[in-house]
Amino acid sequence: MNKLFIVLFQTYFNRLKSKPFIITTLVTILFIFLITNLPSIMDSFDKDEADRVGVMSSESYYSLLDQQLSLMESNIEIMPYEGSEEEAQEAIDSGEIDSYLVLESTEDGNPQGVYKAETVAEQKTPQILQSALQQIKSSIAAEQAGVTQEQLLKIDQPVMFEKIALEKGAKTEDELNQARVFVYILLFVIYFSVIFYGNMVAVEVAAEKSSRVMEILISSVSPVKQMFGKILGVALLGLTQYAVIILCGYLFLKFKDDDFTTSGFMSFLDFSNLSASLVIYAVLFFVLGYLLYATILAMVGSLVSRAEEVQQVILPVQFLIIIAFFIAMFGLSTPSAPIITVTSYIPFFTPVVMFLRIGMLSVPFWEIALSLVLLVGTTVFFAILGAKVYRGGVLMYGKSSSIKDIGKALKLSKKDN
Amino acid sequence: MLRLENVTKKFGSFTAVDGLNLSIPENEVFGLLGGNGAGKTTTFRMLLRLIDQTDGMISWKNNDISYNKSHLIGYLPEERGLYPKMKVREQLIYLGKLRGMKKEEIEIEIKNWLERFGVPENANKKVEDLSKGNQQKIQFIAAVIHKPELLILDEPFSGLDPVNVELLKDAVLDLKEKGTTILFSSHRMEHVEELCEHLCILHKGKPVVNGNLKEIKQSYGKKNLLVNVDFDLAFLKNIPGVLRIKSGVNQSIIQIENEAVSQEVLTELMKNGFVRHFALEEPSLNDIFIEKVGASYE
Numbered sequence: 001m002n003k004l005f006i007v008l009f010q011t012y013f014n015r016l017k018s019k020p021f022i023i024t025t026l027v028t029i030l031f032i033f034l035i036t037n038l039p040s041i042m043d044s045f046d047k048d049e050a051d052r053v054g055v056m057s058s059e060s061y062y063s064l065l066d067q068q069l070s071l072m073e074s075n076i077e078i079m080p081y082e083g084s085e086e087e088a089q090e091a092i093d094s095g096e097i098d099s100y101l102v103l104e105s106t107e108d109g110n111p112q113g114v115y116k117a118e119t120v121a122e123q124k125t126p127q128i129l130q131s132a133l134q135q136i137k138s139s140i141a142a143e144q145a146g147v148t149q150e151q152l153l154k155i156d157q158p159v160m161f162e163k164i165a166l167e168k169g170a171k172t173e174d175e176l177n178q179a180r181v182f183v184y185i186l187l188f189v190i191y192f193s194v195i196f197y198g199n200m201v202a203v204e205v206a207a208e209k210s211s212r213v214m215e216i217l218i219s220s221v222s223p224v225k226q227m228f229g230k231i232l233g234v235a236l237l238g239l240t241q242y243a244v245i246i247l248c249g250y251l252f253l254k255f256k257d258d259d260f261t262t263s264g265f266m267s268f269l270d271f272s273n274l275s276a277s278l279v280i281y282a283v284l285f286f287v288l289g290y291l292l293y294a295t296i297l298a299m300v301g302s303l304v305s306r307a308e309e310v311q312q313v314i315l316p317v318q319f320l321i322i323i324a325f326f327i328a329m330f331g332l333s334t335p336s337a338p339i340i341t342v343t344s345y346i347p348f349f350t351p352v353v354m355f356l357r358i359g360m361l362s363v364p365f366w367e368i369a370l371s372l373v374l375l376v377g378t379t380v381f382f383a384i385l386g387a388k389v390y391r392g393g394v395l396m397y398g399k400s401s402s403i404k405d406i407g408k409a410l411k412l413s414k415k416d417n
Numbered sequence: 418m419l420r421l422e423n424v425t426k427k428f429g430s431f432t433a434v435d436g437l438n439l440s441i442p443e444n445e446v447f448g449l450l451g452g453n454g455a456g457k458t459t460t461f462r463m464l465l466r467l468i469d470q471t472d473g474m475i476s477w478k479n480n481d482i483s484y485n486k487s488h489l490i491g492y493l494p495e496e497r498g499l500y501p502k503m504k505v506r507e508q509l510i511y512l513g514k515l516r517g518m519k520k521e522e523i524e525i526e527i528k529n530w531l532e533r534f535g536v537p538e539n540a541n542k543k544v545e546d547l548s549k550g551n552q553q554k555i556q557f558i559a560a561v562i563h564k565p566e567l568l569i570l571d572e573p574f575s576g577l578d579p580v581n582v583e584l585l586k587d588a589v590l591d592l593k594e595k596g597t598t599i600l601f602s603s604h605r606m607e608h609v610e611e612l613c614e615h616l617c618i619l620h621k622g623k624p625v626v627n628g629n630l631k632e633i634k635q636s637y638g639k640k641n642l643l644v645n646v647d648f649d650l651a652f653l654k655n656i657p658g659v660l661r662i663k664s665g666v667n668q669s670i671i672q673i674e675n676e677a678v679s680q681e682v683l684t685e686l687m688k689n690g691f692v693r694h695f696a697l698e699e700p701s702l703n704d705i706f707i708e709k710v711g712a713s714y715e
Contacts, residue, residue: 006514014503212498213508216559219465220487220515395467 003221007229011204012236025241029248036252051125052096054081054088057103061111061136065103068132076125085116092118101129109144110137176360179278180332183359186282187328187352189242193286194293194321197238199314201294202301204230205390206310209302215395223391228383231294238290281358281368288372289351292379293321299386302393303405324349328356335360345371347378385410418442419464419567419598424473426459426622433459435622437473441600441615443566446593448609449602450702451619452710457602458495460619461569464600465492477567488517491565495572495602497552501545505531505555508544509562516563523562530558534584550581557585561592568592570601574608586612606702616702618709625709634699641704642671642679645694646686656681668694672704 015021034041055062055078062080069076081088081100088100099117106112113133115126142152163173205227208214217226300313327349331340335357344354344367354371357363392409419441426434434456441447451457463470466482475482482490500508506527513523531537534554544552553576561568570589574582589612593599603609609616610630618626626633639660644650645668653659653671658678663670673679679697686692 003515006511010511010514208500211501212494212496213500214498215467215494215496216492216498216512217515218467219490219492220484220512222484391467395462 002225004225004229004232007221007226008233008236011230011233012240015200015234015237016240021237021241025244028241028245032245032249033252036249050075050077051098052077052079053125053129054079054091054097054100055103056081056083056085056088056100058105061103061105064136065129065132068135069128072128072132074128074132076128088116099125103133110140175275179359182278182282183328183356184332186286186355186359187325190286190289190352190355191321191325193238193290195318197234197290198293198297198317198321199310200237201231201234202297202310202314203307204234205298205301206304206307209304209393210306218391224383224387227295227298227387227390231291231298234294235287235290278359281355284372285351285355288375288379292347292351292375292382293317295379295382295386299382299389299393299406302390303409320348324352328352331356332360345374347371347375350375418478419600420474420476420479421460421464422474424460424463424470424475426456426463426468427471432622434463434470434619437619437622437624439617439624439627441598443478443598444593444596445614446589446599446601446612448613448616449600449619450604450606450609450616450706451602454621455619455710456622457619458571459622461492461571461600461602464569465490487515488563489566491516491560491563491568493556493560493568493570493573495575497549497556499544499552499555499559502543504541504543505547506540509555509559512559513562516565518563526562527558530562533588534558550577553577553581553585557588561588561597564597566596566598568597568599568601570599572602572604574603574605582608606706610702618706620710626705630702633705634702637700637705638675639700639704640673640676640679641698641700642673642682643694643696643698644669644671644686644692646690646692648690652689653682653685656685672700 053076055065057065057080059080062078066078069078078101079097081091081097083091085100085102088097091097092099099115102114102116104112111133113129115129117125120126139149139152142149147155208217221229296317297314300317301310304310304313324343327340327343331337331353334340340353340357343349344357346353350371354363354368358368389406389409393405419439421437421439424434424437424439425432437456437460439447449457449460459468462468464475464482466484477486477489480486503511509527510520510523513526514520518526527540528537531540536551536554539547539551539555544555547555553573557573560570573585573589577585586608589599589601601612613630615629616626616633617624617628650662650664650669650671653662656678658674659671659682660674661670661672663672671682673682676697683692683695686695
């Protein structure tokens with residue numbers, strides 16, 4: 001078996017069996033479970049406690065309000081309350097009602113309400129009551145002005161407004177919305193992958209170096225094979241983790257009792273309009289982005305002598321991906337801003353920013369190709385540089401760990417110096 | 418034959434190894450000696466291709482050493498280099514695979530070696546839970562598990578108790594019997610005298626002594642006299658050819674320039690009193706080392 005694969009599988013299985021990996025995966029699955037079941041979990045808390053509101057008002061207002069609330073399918077149970085406010089207060093204390101509403105008529109015949117509850121931190125109920133009253137007020141006012149119900153409906157009808165992109169190949173509104181969600185999710189995935197798995201590569205390298213096992217390893221395997229065995233092993237690990245998480249998410253959604261996935265909360269996850277090319281680009285930029293950052297992180301990981309120093313050297317690299325992330329976040333709403341266009345060609349930002357542009361705009365193919373060439377070129381450059389630094393770096397044991405060490409490591413791995 | 422021709426390694430302006438020529442015959446134990454910073458580890462690293470030499474040629478059996486020959490070479494580094502959190506068995510399997518072995522072969526070898534070292538129970542322990550001596554045994558197994566043709570041992574006996582030193586020494590001699598060429602470095606002269614036929618003493622990157630152990634001792638010329646008398650020996654300093662006198666409680670060592678001087682010393686001693694013990698001996702490697710490398714070596 002090729003030694004690259006020996007290193008790859010060793011890294012993979014060693015990590016796969018490790019407790020931290022199993023725990024993070026389980027925690028993530030639990031998190032996914034909670035997210036997918038969030039509406040039903042929230043409902044299960046809400047359902048038993050329909051808000052009971054005592055209403056002190058005239059009968060006509062009460063029936064209007066009752067009508068309006070049932071139209072709005074709200075969760076509020078109103079009941080007429082006849083008595084003084086002190087008695088209502090006592091009713092709240094005894095738990096008979098949760099709050100009460102005093103409805104009166106203003107001089108010009110409009111309803112006016114005062115909502116009283118233990119606290120007014122809870123916003124949902126008063127908001128619903130308020131908007132119900134607003135509706136009642138509008139129809140009363142309309143009636144007074146002699147406007148018919150039909151006319152009122154006409155006034156309320158929302159204006160027709162449609163956005164149509166003229167540019168050939170530009171995304172339609174629907175496509176854009178889906179792309180935006182997709183890009184948004186992918187940004188997070190790339191960001192977390194680089195931070196999480198990239199760090200894992202750096203830590204692995206530093207751990208082998210600090211335990212000095214590195215010297216034995218690079219006497220049996222070339223540093224290039226070793227480095228890429230590690231990078232690919234961690235990549236495989238990441239893919240396994242994503243596969244498990246996505247599979248679990250899918251199963252959770254599939255075996256849910258209600259079919260809310262097709263409507264409502266989860267509807268944004270419907271990617272049926274997504275173009276195949278966007279998915280391919282997503283995978284491409286994800287893989288290339290990971291490779292670039294993992295290579296750099298493996299390189300800096302080989303410079304430190306002790307595992308505790310890893311954080312120090314990977315921080316500058318992390319900043320790059322953090323910056324890329326913020327540029328992309330900004331670009332979600334303004335994808336054609338000049339800064340987005342420019343940064344999409346900078347290899348460190350390309351994986352997220354160029355992907356964002358592809359998702360949101362119709363980017364000419366040559367632009368994509370150019371950014372890919374730059375990205376791949378930079379990755380190859382860092383792979384070559386990394387392999388050299390790696391070879392020298394693993395034999396360096398010192399206190400300091402800075403950019404200067406890259407030069408020192410390079411010298412060590414060179415023939416003449 | 419392992420051949421180093423005019424091998425030089427420079428780190429910036431510092432020359433770690435300077436024009437080293439070595440020919441190490443196959444099936445032999447070769448000692449590389451030197452004080453701290455003499456260039457031993459750098460030489461080993463060049464042999465292993467961990468670093469490239471600035472100048473010169475290195476060959477094993479008339480071929481370059483490269484990564485596709487890594488199964489022929491075994492290496493025990495000076496510092497302990499194992500995964501502390503991995504089980505002994507697992508990491509020996511990994512390291513063995515990297516040297517081109519199959520898992521089944523490795524399992525058999527692990528069993529044999531652990532039994533030979535009397536620690537079969539360690540197979541499923543983590544390395545960090547083992548004593549230093551037992552860790553070194555694992556390190557040694559990692560270096561020899563793939564039956565290398567050329568075995569490089571950098572300070573294999575440092576920090577071990579005498580029992581473990583014997584155990585490893587026996588293993589080294591056994592491997593030599595089976596045809597392994599072994600190159601090792603040590604600070605401890607007695608280990609070198611016991612194991613090596615040929616040796617090289619490095620000082621500041623240059624070989625100062627190089628060749629067969631017996632010939633080196635003979636050509637050194639100087640001899641040691643072991644003397645046990647009841648009186649003070651200081652007066653011997655006046656005899657020409659007496660170089661050094663090291664007085665001990667029971668026995669004193671007198672270093673002389675050549676054999677001939679011994680007779681004069683004996684005559685003088687007998688004039689002064691009763692001579693209980695008098696012997697003429699070859700110089701120890703330690704004497705040669707100290708003279709060649711100087712007082713910088715402690």
